[in-house]
Amino acid sequence: MMNAAHRFLSPAPQFEPPTSDRPASTPRHTAPISATRSARRSPHSGRSPRQSAHTDEVASTDARLFAEQALRLALEVLDRRRTPTQLRHVATPAVIDVVHSLVRAGTAGSRLGTATLERVRVRPVRPDAAEVFGTYSRAGRVFAVAARIERGNGTHPAGWAITSLRIA
Secondary structure, three states, rough: OOOOOOOOOOOOOOOOOOOOOOOOOHHHHHHHHHHHHHHHHOOOOOOOOOHHHHHHHHHHHHHHHHHHHHHHHHHHOOOOOOOOOHHOOOOHHHHHHHHHHHHHHHOHHHOOOEEEEEEEEEEEEEEEEEEEEEEEEEOOOEEEEEEEEEOOOOOOOOOOOEEHHHHH
């Protein structure tokens, strides 16, 4: 048995606000915030654009229903309870190819048991596109799933299709 002490090169960065009124110490290996912000050349602030509450409600009703059905179907395909060809009405060919290759490779999470979709959230980014994110569980463990759906790319009755899918 090997008895080696762990050595850390630098302290972990501070991600939480300080617990007292004194200023938080800046780790030696990170640049000050002002230098980071001034070096940014992109006009994008890093935040998703906000939509009005009414737009969120209208877009999220059919988009949310579609997202729940499509993600549940994708998880069933990954669990080999359905064939990848059943995704053709809810996903683009590129997404179907990725899911098919994941099924062939046999994802490590599938050994834990059946995937159960837990939560799904939809954030519209345009009237014809939305970001979808949520969680699913396997054997008591919680995993993340994210997707982008767009209207007009699929043969689903709602007109939505998964154009990008990320399963963790």
